[in-house]
Amino acid sequence: MMRAVLIDDEISNVENLRTLLEKHSPQVTIIATAQNVSDAVDAIEKHLPNLVFLDIQMGDKTGFDVLKLLPSRNFEVIFVTAYDQYGIQAVKFAALDYLLKPIDIEELMHAVNKAEHKLATQTQTSQLDFLLQQLKKSETNLSKIALQMQGEIRYVALSEIIRCEADNTYTHFFLSSGEKILVSKSLKEYADLLHPNGFLRTHQSHLVNPKYVKSWLREDGGILLLLSGEKIPISKPNKDNVKQALQQF
Numbered sequence: 001m002m003r004a005v006l007i008d009d010e011i012s013n014v015e016n017l018r019t020l021l022e023k024h025s026p027q028v029t030i031i032a033t034a035q036n037v038s039d040a041v042d043a044i045e046k047h048l049p050n051l052v053f054l055d056i057q058m059g060d061k062t063g064f065d066v067l068k069l070l071p072s073r074n075f076e077v078i079f080v081t082a083y084d085q086y087g088i089q090a091v092k093f094a095a096l097d098y099l100l101k102p103i104d105i106e107e108l109m110h111a112v113n114k115a116e117h118k119l120a121t122q123t124q125t126s127q128l129d130f131l132l133q134q135l136k137k138s139e140t141n142l143s144k145i146a147l148q149m150q151g152e153i154r155y156v157a158l159s160e161i162i163r164c165e166a167d168n169t170y171t172h173f174f175l176s177s178g179e180k181i182l183v184s185k186s187l188k189e190y191a192d193l194l195h196p197n198g199f200l201r202t203h204q205s206h207l208v209n210p211k212y213v214k215s216w217l218r219e220d221g222g223i224l225l226l227l228s229g230e231k232i233p234i235s236k237p238n239k240d241n242v243k244q245a246l247q248q249f
Contacts, residue, residue: 002116005047006033007040007063008055008080017053017080017103024105025112040066049075051115056081056088064135073128076115092193094131095146095153130155142197147173147183154181158197162228164190164207176212200242203235210246 004021008014014033021028032047034040037058044052044066052075054063064087067073079091079098091098097111127146134142145161147154156175165172166187173181183190191201200208202224217223222234224242234242 002028002051002112002119003031003047003049004028004051004053005040005043005049006030006053007035007043007058007066008033008053009035009058011035013055013080013101020103020105020108021112024109027116028112037061037065037069041069044070044075050119051076051078051112053078053080055079056091057083062087064132067128067132076118077128078111078115089193089196090131090134090142092189093134093142093145094127095148096127096131127153145193147181148185149181149183156181158194158209159211161194161199161209162212162226163209163230163232164194164199166205198245200238200245202238202242203233206232208232213246216243216246 006014006017008017014035018030018033021030028051031049032043034043054066054077056063056079063079067077077096079088079096080101080103081088081098082101088098097114099107099111130144130146134144137143142158144155144157147156156173160176162174162176164187165174167182169184169186171183171185171187171190173183175181187205187207191199191207194207195201198210200210202208208224208226212226212228213224214227215225217225217231220233221236222239222242224232224234226232
């Protein structure tokens, strides 16, 4: 059984989430709610939940302020927000779960099931600590990403990623050390996440760090030659965007 605290500055959102959880996720028992940062910290310290649903934007403060004020964070967090902005970008970089408002029932159930699995297997990670470290930096200076592998979470510097390649719904990360990491998320998700940091979507199956591009080969309509000697195809729809990005790099 998961003991949850619901935190949102709008009572209607709290009640909506309560209703959805009671109907679709009976393994969750709601032990407290809070509508501001101070009450949220008090509720967590008093009730010791193992699951927290945390709104990101709370008036002039954020859910991250709640985490910063807690001396220990021995619980799973599912972020809930109406804003797909930098806060969510940082949450994605930390490979943490989040829900966008209005809440989709299937996504809610999936997030709850993942939290239940992590609690049942006593999976201990430093994801929240990593998130808070990332938040100390500006959006353009996010320097590491959490890659959720089977049995562990790897924190990889963006500068160490040479390229990413799609494998159905999985993504292979090729690192400068020669290591290859398989992650069970689609390339599109990482393309969206890493685009603000300069990564280039050259093809439906390829994402490249321009730092490792050696030259543009004119063969076959356009191919990127990497410093490693690998050749990465450029699809026709992406050709102009890639060429423009490389000229600015």
